[in-house]
Amino acid sequence: xxxxxxxxxxxxxxxxxxxxxxxxxxxxxxxxxxxxxxxxxxxxxxxxxxxxxxxxxxxxxxxxxxxxxxxxxxxxxxxxxxxxxxxxxxxxxxxxxxxxxxxxxxxxxxxxxxxxxxxxxxxxxxxxxxxxxxxxxxxxxxxxxxxxxxxxxxxxxxxxxxxxxxxxxxxxxxxxxxxxxxxxxxxxxxxxxxxxxxxxxxxxxxxxxxxxxxxx
Amino acid sequence: xxxxxxxxxxxxxxxxxxxxxxxxxxxxxxxxxxxxxxxxxxxxxxxxxxxxxxxxxxxxxxxxxxxxxxxxxxxxxxxxxxxxxxxxxxxxxxxxxxxxxxxxxxxxxxxxxxxxxxxxxxxxxxxxxxxxxxxxxxxxxxxxxxxxxxxxxxxxxxxxxxxxxxxxxxxxxxxxxxxxxxxxxxxxxxxxxxxxxxxxxxxxxxxxxxxxxxxxxxxxxxxxxxx
Numbered sequence: 001x002x003x004x005x006x007x008x009x010x011x012x013x014x015x016x017x018x019x020x021x022x023x024x025x026x027x028x029x030x031x032x033x034x035x036x037x038x039x040x041x042x043x044x045x046x047x048x049x050x051x052x053x054x055x056x057x058x059x060x061x062x063x064x065x066x067x068x069x070x071x072x073x074x075x076x077x078x079x080x081x082x083x084x085x086x087x088x089x090x091x092x093x094x095x096x097x098x099x100x101x102x103x104x105x106x107x108x109x110x111x112x113x114x115x116x117x118x119x120x121x122x123x124x125x126x127x128x129x130x131x132x133x134x135x136x137x138x139x140x141x142x143x144x145x146x147x148x149x150x151x152x153x154x155x156x157x158x159x160x161x162x163x164x165x166x167x168x169x170x171x172x173x174x175x176x177x178x179x180x181x182x183x184x185x186x187x188x189x190x191x192x193x194x195x196x197x198x199x200x201x202x203x204x205x206x207x208x209x210x211x212x213x214x215x216x
Numbered sequence: 217x218x219x220x221x222x223x224x225x226x227x228x229x230x231x232x233x234x235x236x237x238x239x240x241x242x243x244x245x246x247x248x249x250x251x252x253x254x255x256x257x258x259x260x261x262x263x264x265x266x267x268x269x270x271x272x273x274x275x276x277x278x279x280x281x282x283x284x285x286x287x288x289x290x291x292x293x294x295x296x297x298x299x300x301x302x303x304x305x306x307x308x309x310x311x312x313x314x315x316x317x318x319x320x321x322x323x324x325x326x327x328x329x330x331x332x333x334x335x336x337x338x339x340x341x342x343x344x345x346x347x348x349x350x351x352x353x354x355x356x357x358x359x360x361x362x363x364x365x366x367x368x369x370x371x372x373x374x375x376x377x378x379x380x381x382x383x384x385x386x387x388x389x390x391x392x393x394x395x396x397x398x399x400x401x402x403x404x405x406x407x408x409x410x411x412x413x414x415x416x417x418x419x420x421x422x423x424x425x426x427x428x429x430x431x432x433x434x435x436x437x438x439x440x441x442x443x
Contacts, residue, residue: 103385147370175338
């Protein structure tokens, strides 16, 4: 693979602004632009506030927040205790509070119990700790199948669970927002909290992946 | 409502397709649609349950053929007109005929407070006494309201066990209809896979659904928990 691979990919980032190839604006882009102009002219929205909203959820809030919560729970037993008994307050200790995370519940995965989170009715997701949800989480297949065939869905993500492991699916039908506390992998003894946080992916905290042991 | 949004348990959707290194947004219009929804919502003319109910009313064929932020755009345009922020004529022409009266757009300065607000649907626990406690057996009602509800079809008329009491929350059904904040205990209810899906479900699978108290009936029979 050439050294230019990354730059090349970036050029082809999904974006429907008129690009270097002069691609025309799509109907949706035109419609949303027109709607924004209408609302600005009506005095209902401030474009600068829109920019700040986008910047917040595109660059500031994301799964690194949740990873820090998980890593802290792995190294600090008292924090883990608080996290499981009053998840909202414990997560707030790290500064992660607010919209779509007002009432949090943390679910602990163990060798005997595997938790996985879905929202069958819309796409509820804990924004302060995971950011905005990926497309697959909001998709028909995930929302339809996770409640009826959780092991099949997990298998597609590469998680094969023995028959004696209990699978608990949490359908986020109300205003509680769920975060999975994955199992700490073997081979991580002596790692710092920061190093541990690097191992924790978004998918592990939704419950569709396990945390991988560090590569040697 | 028994809407197309209520997808739990449906067949035929095919595999889940995760995208490696997925960006937060795929298109500029998605960024703007997301932000327009939040900023318009902050004007206070509708609540989150009205927002969900509006998206649920998208015609089923259209719902399945559109992406997530297209549904947000549909819901936003409808709410703007229904809640009187924009006239139908203005929306059709995409042109303002009159500035909105008595409303101020959210500013950058107000944004942190709005995003870090820690109380949304939770209400004071003293507003309602719990009818159930953890371990109680319950049956969800077999109801099919045409309005908004958060009891999915697959979990109606089913036996479960109260796992935990989350406390008192705004009942979404009435909140979507009238905006009235009716306090109701919300419980995580555990349903065994076989109770929901029959003998083909995994013996060690369970689904937890957050159920508001009015969705539940007590089960007096002190028999074995459903397995």
